[in-house]
Amino acid sequence: MFWLLSAPPDPTKNDTVSKLRDKIASRNQDLAEIFPFNLPDFKVGTLDTLVLLSDDLVKADATFESVTMKIGDNLRALLNNDMDQWRNNLSVNEKSIDQYLKAFTWNTMKYRTDKSLRELTDLISQEVNSIETLMKNKMQSYSTVKTSLSGMQRKQTGNLSIKSLNDIVKKEYFVLDSEYLITVLVAVPKALEKEWLNGYESLTQMVVPRSSQKIADDEEYSLFTVTLFQRVLDEFTQKPEAKSKFIVRDFKWNEQQMAMEKKALAEAGAAEKEQWTTLLRLCKTNFGEVFSCWIHIKVLRVYVESILRYGLPPDFQPMVIKLKPKQNEKKLRDAINLHYAKLGGAANNSSGAADDQLEENLQLLLGDKDYCPAVLFAVNAFWIDSNK
Structure with missing residues (x-):
């Protein structure tokens, strides 16, 4: 399980990381690993535009996750559900998914900071939409060829009452x-x-x-x-x-027809193999591209939500949190919630602090498993779930 989390300086950004590490990644509470990262200075715009963008980022996050998982599922199917081989082929920028998330940096070459947050969101969305369309077309084409080949191959199997007799009779x-x-x-x-x-x-x-x-x-x-x-x-x-x-x-008995059927079978087999090879390469490459897009959109969600939660100017520390194996997710979330309980609804605003604190305490008492005083979004770790 990976989470993206951001919190305001306490009093510095380094202190924010150190204090959280003491609570969840120390010898006494070895629940997770923490990997802080930096973000560039984006063109923020107005709070009204951020509120609208926040809704669009939620939708884009869910859509990109679905596209990422779909390409991953296609890759797994091409590899005949060999889970070890599948995981070995899931990479982002020639790194494993874990390595990519732990060492995340904003790709300033592709997503320049002279563009607005809306322009960056649209640019990433266009990239994912283009890949999704390409992969749908390629998968549909491969499915057609494979279905045709399977139909021909079925005629080569079975008992003598149904199978092709071309290689049997003389x-x-x-x-x-x-x-x-x-x-x-x-x-x-x-x-x-x-x-x-x-x-x-x-x-x-x-x-x-x-x-x-x-x-x-x-x-x-x-x-x-x-x-x-x-x-x-x-x-x-x-x-x-x-x-x-x-x-x-x-x-x-028709030698010409029999020769044509054998040729068609051989050609279908060669076409299926060629398309399989091409599609495998595309799945591996485009999985990494779409996964990277998905995480960049999720990071933009963290950025926008942090401004809406903590206020302007942007001043917060983003981090990647990785749950330690065999540790309890609820235990980690409770530790984070307790550590950031003082944040309330808006760390930088004193007005309404009592109401915010009351609302937060109520949410904690009611056991809202998704509530967190700090900005926190989960990354679906589907690549480690063998049941997916």
Whole structure:
């Protein structure tokens, strides 16, 4: 679990970090790790614009989280749910997610501080929207190719009553170029082989005597040929015995058609492999891009909310908090809430301080699990949840 937290100087920013570390990251209370980071001087604008922007940042945060998780899910599916391999491929700027969050710095090259907060939000949103559209199109294209390949591959599997026979039959099994005769393939349950051999000649008239031979078998069926006159083919196929016991395969020897089917299968396999490789690369790259965008938007939320909470001019210390393994989240949150209980609703405003403190105490007593006197936002650590 990661949190982004900001708090005003106490009395300096370094003191803010040190005092919080004493409470939650010391030998006595080893609940978490703290990683302070700095933010550039943004063009703040008016408080009215910040209030409107705050609502938009909440929506963007949720949307970007969803897009990030979707690309992560696509990557996991491409890797056949191999969780170790999946996590190893989740990176941001060639760093693991943990490393990226612990050493977060604002990307001033991409998101210049000469732009307003609204312009930065719109710029990041455009980037995510573009990636989301690209990934949707690529995934849809890959899904189409994979579905087509799966359909072809299904014909290569199963028992002799349903699978493709192209790699099983040979030309010499068939009577070819005859004006009157045709060779038919029949899948016979193994338990009914004797019944077939004793009765196939009488299923209909004009069956060539002793023309049936077994050419293949598997655990369930044996594949027999039988030669008959073409004029009784429909009658033979529709016979109750043939429909209920024996399966007449819809197959005619056609070397050109068989070659085309093999070629189509090979081409579909090659196309699927090529698109899989491309999509895997795009998922890995764009996951990192979108994750970075998501965290930048979340940091903007911290910045805007801190101004609205603590007032102007901007003066607060942002930090990344990582919960220690096997530690209790509620215990950490309670420790943070207690440490910052004095903040109330607005640390820099004396007016209404008593009311703010009363409201805060009520919230703490009511057990609002999401309430925090300081600015705090969680980062969904989906990449460590094996059930995701």
